Amino acid sequence: MTETDTTRLHGLAGLDERLRDWLPGQRWFGGKGREIRDVELVSVTPLVGGDPAMYHLVAAVHQDGFTDRYQLLLGVRRYLPHRLLHCGIGEIEAGHAYDAAHDSEMTRWVLERLHEGATVGPLRFHRLENADFRTDLASLVMGVEQSNTSMVFGDQLILKMFRKLMPGVNPDLELTLALAAAGSPHVADPYAWYEMTVGGETTTLGMLQRFLHTATDGWELAITSVRDLYAEADLHPDEVGGDFAPEAFRLGMATAEVHHDLAATLPTATVGGVELAALAEAMTHRLRQAAEAVPELAPYAPALQTAFTDLAALEQPVPVQRIHGDYHLGQVLRTPTGWVLTDFEGEPTRPLAERRALHSPIKDVAGMLRSFDYAARHLLADHAGQPEQEQLEYRAVEWAERNRTAFCDGYAEAAGSDPREQAVLLRAFETDKVVYEVMYEARNRPSWLPIPLSAAQRLAG
Known part of the structure; x- marks a missing residue:
């Protein structure tokens, strides 16, 4: 199935053009100052159906000889509430597209899959054996990061979503797991992570840790x-x-x-x-x-x-x-x-x-x-x-x-x-x-x- 067929199947026609305009304005976008030649949706995974709907996307952004992959939780609503206007991407065939990382109603789905250790399409969710955490917490995006997006659930959990994807295990996950296994008191407890295969390699998409709310x-x-x-x-x-x-x-x-x-x-x-x-x-x-x-x-x-x-x-x-x-x-x-x-x-x-x-x-x-x-x-x-x-x-x-x-x-x-x-x-x-x-x-x-x-x-x- 071609990219065009995929976007039409899910009502996402026109999304590539919306992303082309929207991406340069995001703090985590690494290609600022270079013209975007094309945005290609290389992976579209339906996560939640209905209204609102949510998809996991990997978009390849082509810029003057450079191609970078970015991860996006895409929300689609027939009507976009005022609380989500700031993360709107634009109108597409299915409705109003927006960055669902800012939608606490939708991000809870990710927390639930992490707790289950589920597999959804190409996405693989893993939870550490002794880790337990609540899945009924509302999320709020932290405003301090630039290269990633972190969602704080209640005052207990923090989920870091790696925006720019490079094939391979992210060192943040790798070193955090190693330090936790060594019993280090100098790292926040890791609970879970999710991944998919990108460029033939297992690639870290995000990791969940204890949120140090008193730090x-x-x-x-x-x-x-x-x-x-x-x-x-x-x-x-x-x-x-x-x-x-x-x-x-x-x-x-x-x-x-x-x-x-x-x-x-x-x-x-x-x-x-x-x-x-x-x-x-x-x-x-x-x-x-x-x-x-x-x-x-x-x-x-x-x-x-x-x-x-x-x-x-x-x-x-x-x-x-x-x-x-x-x-x-x-x-x-x-x-x-x-x-x-x-x-x-x-x-x-x-x-x-x-x-x-x-x-x-x-x-x-x-x-x-x-x-x-x-x-x-x-x-x-x-x-x-x-x-x-x-x-x-x-x-x-x-x-x-x-x-x-x-x-x-x-x-x-x-x-x-x-x-x-x-x-x-x-x-x-x-x-x-x-x-x-x-x-x-x-x-x-x-x-x-x-x-x-x-x-x-x-x-x-």
Whole structure:
């Protein structure tokens, strides 16, 4: 049956054109800025009949030599209620099409299938043996994510739906299951997931976990600490009531414990000269591109290059393992019992094979150190040109250094080895991260560009 026959059978004629107009406006759509040549419905699975109806779709979006697959829960109603107007896609033959991830009346169906461990067409639902959860909870879409869509059911469950599909098991599911099996207290309990075959490979579509409704986002905690410091700019960070260093220490311990559990449950290896030289060359290439694109970085490029030269010259083998891969304060939650790590996908824009590859855990350490720098300095833009800016900049550096030190101290206590002793690796990974940040801020948030440039100056010195 052709795509046209399928859409006509289900009354979905015209949907491809509606999607073509609707997709660029979605936060999770990765092809912004490129013209959509065509939208092809490669999978249409009826889930709920009647009015309203719901379908599971996989749409292949063709853009100037790129083809990406996206997942959609499509709702169709004869009349679209006011509460769903914000997620409307457009009129098609069967009625009003909309994104049913925002429809709590329909998403309960997914929760029920996850609990049953059912198979519906190509969709396969799995529940962990000892996991039990309610299926009568209403859902609400969280508004903070960009690359995925997360639905919170009551205050108990969170279902993450991966929007952009890459054939293979998603690292978020893989690492979360591994950590849960190891008994790690630093991951939210996984309950269930669903999948289908895409491109000949079993591909994760979504995962259900315990929702940590009493948790606080690590970035928000850090920013609150920085604001407290700025409000008392004549005091040092350890003299302010909102001192974050004790939490940074505990976060360092949690990070080391997660790395230990990942190494104990998933493959590990060591890499040597050839692999390190290739890694250094890739970092060098990114530096060259950034220095050409952002003139403000160019004066620091020769000194920054030495970090990668030193990496290529390392003689001792480097242990590698599965890591978080996109580690920063926005990926951790502080609960009443300790720190929990989230979103083990790695960098969503990277190929899946790269995100599932083995890396040095020092890469995660470097990512978090950069996040402390961002937390300390991003509020300075509000004080640009004001008399107190110089004093606040001094305090920002002091806050970042205090928390970077506390994090590494905590990591060293839990791991039994200090990441700062891996000075060549740490400098190379932090420099590479700064190069990425320079490119990102120059393209997206020019007012934040001084943050990575100040780090480039420090690392070049």
